[in-house]
Amino acid sequence: MSAPRLLVIQPDRSDPAGPLGDWLTAAGAELDVRLPPEDELPDDLDGYQGLVCLGGGMNAEEDDKYPWLNSVRNLLAAGAHGGLPTLGICLGAQLLAVATGGSVVPGDKGPEVGPYLVSKKDAAWTDPLFADLPLMPDVLHFHGDEIRRLPVGAVLLASAPKYTNQAYRLGRCAYGIQFHIETTVDVVQAWAAEAPDMAATARPGVFDTEALTQVHEDIAATWQPFATRFVQLAAGEIQPVEPTPHTLPLA
Structure with a gap:
């Protein structure tokens, strides 16, 4: 097969594809990166x-400020269901x-900021993308x-003490990860400078260049390897x- 063509949606200029984009292209993908609203999204x-949809500083349903978010959600739903x-x-x-029917709300335990470990769940050990990841x-x-709340039918793949739903699979091949793998040192330090109140909730020293x-x-x-x-x-x-077989309960 020729190089797979990936649509990469970048909701926020401050969060480019970075190393993830390099890993995807090194693995043979062709990337079509769209930064709305400057770049029109496909129908x-x-x-x-x-x-692939990257991160951003807005909320998932902040359509009053970012009306194009509805188009992003529609494309994600089409990818998942298709x-x-x-x-x-x-x-x-x-x-x-x-x-796809889940819910996103302000975290009641405060921001989750900085380097962490997440823990694989049982289902991750048989998942084609997650199986080869380390335990944590x-x-x-x-x-x-x-x-x-995850969408109905979603499978939890990774969790953490502060917030449970760290990674999930929906259907056969749609994945969500509630963390970043695409950042660089400069990107993270810029976020910390732009959001000092959030950055202050992280452990001391985590934004130092060496760390x-x-x-x-x-x-x-x-x-x-996950990107590959x-x-x-x-x-x-x-x-x-x-696909999970649907069976009727025994009488």
């Missing part, structure tokens, strides 16, 4: 073999959840909202999960 997903390999990152995961992969958090450099090396070691598997999924080189 549908025809011609794409995968969809069996297109789909990946939502932080805000992208929240948009995917809302678009490194991630980077910077969010105040949480996915309070963030090590964190991003750890993230790359874990998540670049996503491209392989979009290319048809690895198969999505088998």
